[in-house]
Amino acid sequence: xxxxxxxxxxxxxxxxxxxxxxxxxxxxxxxxxxxxxxxxxxxxxxxxxxxxxxxxxxxxxxxxxxxxxxxxxxxxxxxxxxxxxxxxxxxxxxxxxxxxxxxxxxxxxxxxxxxxxxxxxxxxxxxxxxxxxxxxxxxxxxxxxxxxxxxxxxxxxxxxxxxxxxxxxxxxxxxxxxxxxxxxxxxxxxxxxxxxxxxxxxxxxxxxxxxxx
Numbered sequence: 001x002x003x004x005x006x007x008x009x010x011x012x013x014x015x016x017x018x019x020x021x022x023x024x025x026x027x028x029x030x031x032x033x034x035x036x037x038x039x040x041x042x043x044x045x046x047x048x049x050x051x052x053x054x055x056x057x058x059x060x061x062x063x064x065x066x067x068x069x070x071x072x073x074x075x076x077x078x079x080x081x082x083x084x085x086x087x088x089x090x091x092x093x094x095x096x097x098x099x100x101x102x103x104x105x106x107x108x109x110x111x112x113x114x115x116x117x118x119x120x121x122x123x124x125x126x127x128x129x130x131x132x133x134x135x136x137x138x139x140x141x142x143x144x145x146x147x148x149x150x151x152x153x154x155x156x157x158x159x160x161x162x163x164x165x166x167x168x169x170x171x172x173x174x175x176x177x178x179x180x181x182x183x184x185x186x187x188x189x190x191x192x193x194x195x196x197x198x199x200x201x202x203x204x205x206x207x208x209x210x211x212x213x
Contacts (some may be wrong), residue, residue, distance in 0.1 A: 015035060019197045021208040023053065030054050035198065035210055037132070043070030059084040064149065072124035074100075079149040091149050095123075100147050118154050121145045127159045130175060131196035138163035148185075158182045167191050169199050170212035176200070 018036040022029065031052040039045050060083045067075040074095045081089040084114040090105045099116040117123060122144045130136050141160045148155050162178040169191075176191035176199050189198040201208040 020211045021201070022199060022211055023051075024207045025053075026205045027207075030206075031059070032211075039132075040067075044068050044075070045132070047128070057085075060087075068125060068128060071128040072128060074123060074125065074147065077147070077149055091152070093147060093148075093149065102152055104152070115147075115152065115154070118145045118156070121156065127179070130161065130179070131192060131194065136161040155183045165191065167200060169209050172212075174199055 018034060021033040021035075023033055031054045033052075034048075034050040036048045037045055045068050047064075047066045047068075049062070049066075051062040051064075053060045053062075060081065062079065062081050064077065064079045066077045069075055069179055074093075076095065077091075077093040079089075079091045081087070088107045089103045092103045094101045099114060101114045102110065104111045123143055123146075125146060126134065127136075127142050138161055140156065143156070143158045145154045146157045147153075159179060159181045162180055163178045164176040167174050167176050174191070174193065176193065177196075179190045181190065181193060187205065188201065188203040190198060190202075192198055197210075198208070199210050
């Protein structure tokens, strides 16, 4: 099921503590998001994403766990999808030097395949460490390939730190780090706090904003 590119937004850059956001699609309340991240003992990071999307006909829940090494290289990703109409899908991606081995379990069927990475393009997602460990300068840009757990293909991704911007979220003013990510024809604008946690995400018709504590 292709619920999103909404799920991809949170993997741009996240902070240490859990962050909850509301989700609107086309201006209509459509669920919520919870993200968290922690550094590992070897300098890598583990990112958790829980996404709930409400449509007129059903509710879709997605839980994704992503593990990266200290250089930002992906090690393992697991995505579990369930819906109110009893659809289930589990995708396990294990990365190696040449690409990724994917196991897809739809409940009734199980498929395993190896998908080679794109040639001459880094897989290191160093932007995930922005403001968590690293401090980019305005204009810094990173181009890398990222494995899409929905389409099961490698996506070319360009991420740029645009600079700081003044925004208001839940009635509170913020000086936020503005980050632009482009995947194919899709553009996502993220506004992050001083630790890299998301304040607002604009992804096409989808708008996510941090919940007021």
